Amino acid sequence: MLTARRRVVAAAVVLTGSLLVASCGDSDSGSSDGKTLRLWHYEGPTSAMGIAWKEAIKEFETKHPGVKVEFEEKSFDQIQKTAPMVLNSSDAPDLMEYNKGNATAGLLSKQGLLTDLTEEATKRGWDKKLSPSVRTTSLYDTNGVMGSGKWYGVPNYAEYTLVYYNKDLFKKYGVAEPKTFAELTAAMDTFVAKGVTPLANGGAAYPAQQYLYQLALSKADRSWVDAYQLYKGKTDFHDAAWTYGAETFADWVKKGYFSKSSSGQNEEAAGVSFTSGKAPILFSGSWWYGRFKTDNKFDWGTFRWPDSKLTLGSGGNLWVVPKGSKNKDLAYDFIDITMSKKIQNLLGNSGGVPVAADASAITDPQSKTLIDDFNTLSKNDGLAFYPDWPVPGFYDVLVSGTQKLITGSEKPDDYLSDLQEAYDKGAPKQ
Amino acid sequence: MTVTVERNARAVGKSNAQKPPRGPRDSYALFLLPGALAFLAVIVLPFVMNTYVSFTDWQGVGSPEWSGLANYRELMDDSEFWASFRHSLFMVVAMAAIPTALGLVLAAALFDYVGKHFGSRTAAVLRACFYLPQVLPIAVAGIVWSWILAPDDGSLNALLKAIGLGSWQQDWLGDPDLALYSVMGVMIWVQLGFPLVIFMAGLQRVDPQLYEAAELDGAGWWRRFWHITLPQIRPEIYVVLTWCSIAALKVFGAVYVLTKGGPGGATDVPSYFSFTTFFEKTQVGYGAAISTVLTVLILALSLIGLRLQERTDP
Numbered sequence: 085m086l087t088a089r090r091r092v093v094a095a096a097v098v099l100t101g102s103l104l105v106a107s108c109g110d111s112d113s114g115s116s117d118g119k120t121l122r123l124w125h126y127e128g129p130t131s132a133m134g135i136a137w138k139e140a141i142k143e144f145e146t147k148h149p150g151v152k153v154e155f156e157e158k159s160f161d162q163i164q165k166t167a168p169m170v171l172n173s174s175d176a177p178d179l180m181e182y183n184k185g186n187a188t189a190g191l192l193s194k195q196g197l198l199t200d201l202t203e204e205a206t207k208r209g210w211d212k213k214l215s216p217s218v219r220t221t222s223l224y225d226t227n228g229v230m231g232s233g234k235w236y237g238v239p240n241y242a243e244y245t246l247v248y249y250n251k252d253l254f255k256k257y258g259v260a261e262p263k264t265f266a267e268l269t270a271a272m273d274t275f276v277a278k279g280v281t282p283l284a285n286g287g288a289a290y291p292a293q294q295y296l297y298q299l300a301l302s303k304a305d306r307s308w309v310d311a312y313q314l315y316k317g318k319t320d321f322h323d324a325a326w327t328y329g330a331e332t333f334a335d336w337v338k339k340g341y342f343s344k345s346s347s348g349q350n351e352e353a354a355g356v357s358f359t360s361g362k363a364p365i366l367f368s369g370s371w372w373y374g375r376f377k378t379d380n381k382f383d384w385g386t387f388r389w390p391d392s393k394l395t396l397g398s399g400g401n402l403w404v405v406p407k408g409s410k411n412k413d414l415a416y417d418f419i420d421i422t423m424s425k426k427i428q429n430l431l432g433n434s435g436g437v438p439v440a441a442d443a444s445a446i447t448d449p450q451s452k453t454l455i456d457d458f459n460t461l462s463k464n465d466g467l468a469f470y471p472d473w474p475v476p477g478f479y480d481v482l483v484s485g486t487q488k489l490i491t492g493s494e495k496p497d498d499y500l501s502d503l504q505e506a507y508d509k510g511a512p513k514q
Numbered sequence: 515m516t517v518t519v520e521r522n523a524r525a526v527g528k529s530n531a532q533k534p535p536r537g538p539r540d541s542y543a544l545f546l547l548p549g550a551l552a553f554l555a556v557i558v559l560p561f562v563m564n565t566y567v568s569f570t571d572w573q574g575v576g577s578p579e580w581s582g583l584a585n586y587r588e589l590m591d592d593s594e595f596w597a598s599f600r601h602s603l604f605m606v607v608a609m610a611a612i613p614t615a616l617g618l619v620l621a622a623a624l625f626d627y628v629g630k631h632f633g634s635r636t637a638a639v640l641r642a643c644f645y646l647p648q649v650l651p652i653a654v655a656g657i658v659w660s661w662i663l664a665p666d667d668g669s670l671n672a673l674l675k676a677i678g679l680g681s682w683q684q685d686w687l688g689d690p691d692l693a694l695y696s697v698m699g700v701m702i703w704v705q706l707g708f709p710l711v712i713f714m715a716g717l718q719r720v721d722p723q724l725y726e727a728a729e730l731d732g733a734g735w736w737r738r739f740w741h742i743t744l745p746q747i748r749p750e751i752y753v754v755l756t757w758c759s760i761a762a763l764k765v766f767g768a769v770y771v772l773t774k775g776g777p778g779g780a781t782d783v784p785s786y787f788s789f790t791t792f793f794e795k796t797q798v799g800y801g802a803a804i805s806t807v808l809t810v811l812i813l814a815l816s817l818i819g820l821r822l823q824e825r826t827d828p
Binding site: 164165168169171172186191192194195196198224287288309344346347348349352357362476477479480483484485487488490491493494510 | 573574576577606663665666685686687688689690693710773774775776777779781791793795797808
């Protein structure tokens with residue numbers, strides 16, 4: 085029989101044991117009965133993708149009687165911050181959406197946390213449906229560098245950046261839609277002269293760095309992008325394109341194209357200053373399109389960044405199948421459904437950019453322009469990805485640096501030196 | 515119940531006859547065991563693991579590679595880390611020094627003046643008002659303050675404009691010269707209630723006769739505050755200073771919500787720096803080194819605080 089003292093010790097040992105087990109996170113909540121597909125994604129329910137994936141879940145359950153889709157809505161940040169830990173445990177879902185690029189999906193594939201989808205991609209014809217530039221983010225080599233190697237993810241939509249403009253404000257101030265870069269700067273000069281800050285911007289998030297990267301891209305070519313993003317060559321941040329980007333950006337701050345106060349604003353504030361009719365121009369991604377369709381209370385239009393063959397863009401986020409997925413076949417079936425014409429057309433008509441839609445099935449004229457522009461861009465090999473992709477943590481380096489350019493606390497040359505240092509530290513050694 | 519007590523008493527009596535009596539320390543030690551083991555599992559073990567990781571080069575997945583002191587050597591030369599550390603010292607001023615000083619004066623004023631002239635209920639209501647920011651989750655307070663301090667349509671700038679001080683309008687969180695002070699201002703607001711409540715509780719136990727005697731001797735409010743209030747509640751002051759300095763060194767939520775360490779790193783603090791190194795840059799080994807250094811510093815500060823407190827204990 086246990087004495088009181090021993091009972092206390094025993095209880096303490098049991099308690100400690102359970103705490104230790106709990107802290108190791110080895111609880112098993114997955115099921116491998118072939119009756120459940122555990123799915124995580126982070127698209128908002130009213131976004132084009134959210135609408136499309138919801139329909140895909142319905143379709144999947146109809147086609148797989150007796151199988152239930154257990155969908156968990158996560159935030160982008162949640163998945164981004166915890167993916168390596170979750171995928172390393174038995175809590176991994178069967179299928180999840182994940183950010184594309186070397187520092188994200190590439191890192192996970194290198195560590196062996198993702199399933200090689202090469203066989204399925206060929207068997208199910210996903211490789212034929214995706215254009216080469218969209219496919220770049222699906223493939224990762226043994227070092228986790230995108231563009232070649234095995235399939236580790238499937239993007240079912242695409243995205244690119246374009247200029248959104250407020251037609252009512254352009255009319256009010258007598259400015260015509262710019263067709264060339266010179267016309268764009270002339271238009272901005274007119275707005276500044278009339279006391280209007282022309283560009284919506286967010287220095288505390290991605291918008292500012294995307295302006296700067298676009299300026300650099302307008303002086304760059306594919307080999308420049310390949311060197312920067314795929315490490316096929318040396319990246320010199322003091323070259324003509326980067327120098328032009330940084331100096332022009334700093335110059336635009338001085339000229340008043342961006343407001344100085346945009347340094348502390350995030351992407352939401354940038355979007356709101358456009359939708360509220362304050363800023364006449366916003367250069368940002370196609371991901372805003374659906375929202376602007378519902379939120380903008382004025383006449384608006386879009387055009388591609390003038391006089392530039394390249395722009396920011398890529399295949400959308402990826403469906404990845406975790407190595408520990410217990411229902412891989414169901415996961416492949418679900419990906420297949422999201423690639424079907426029916427779901428792709430729905431995505432296109434909801435304001436997204438589909439990758440395998442039926443051109444004639446897109447009925448909304450605004451969506452048609454958006455998709456046609458993307459197809460032209462994709463055909464001309466014009467997708468240059470995003471500036472923060474090449475090395476982990478580069479997003480923060482870019483945010484911090486462009487904030488300093490906006491506030492004038494750093495010169496373009498020093499800014500570029502900072503980028504060089506962070507890039508060289510993070511990029512794989514040549 | 516009675517039977518159990520008697521049986522236990524008999525058992526104790528029996529064992530007393532055979533062995534020397536056990537002191538209360540021995541029997542109470544048993545009750546400390548579960549807590550000690552839980553402390554081992556959730557504090558000591560993770561800390562040891564974190565320290566181990568800080569000696570490795572690791573991206574968070576795969577196997578960590580032993581790199582010895584490399585992370586610490588890098589940390590010594592990392593200007594961003596030292597800048598974040600300097601900001602931490604500013605946070606100690608905002609979250610410990612100023613709230614303690616202000617809290618003291620306010621507590622004495624509420625206790626001594628408001629309480630006496632307007633009644634203890636009024637003093638209690640005012641105390642609760644000052645304490646309110648402590649109850650609010652920092653994320654909520656941070657979001658509200660980011661609205662107040664927004665550059666274009668923020669209410670602070672709108673207020674300045676409305677009262678004819680338009681030229682004082684600023685980009686409070688976006689200007690690198692101002693952002694840290696703005697965050698400090700918010701933190702003073704958040705923190706003030708805590709010292710105030712502790713000091714008011716401390717003042718309750720000061721013998722009123724001391725004040726009465728001083729008053730009879732003609733001591734004014736300031737002299738009474740300086741010679742009676744301050745020395746009498748010295749233990750509370752040490753507790754508050756230690757507690758708030760630790761909170762300042764590990765401040766994270768406010769920086770995350772208000773500025774994300776920006777603009778251009780102007781408000782970065784070690785805990786946020788460690789967080790981005792861990793999760794954004796996936797340099798887990800380096801991030802672990804930062805948090806180990808931070809933990810050691812906080813531990814050292816706590817020990818100093820405890821020693822100071824012991825000295826003041828009667």
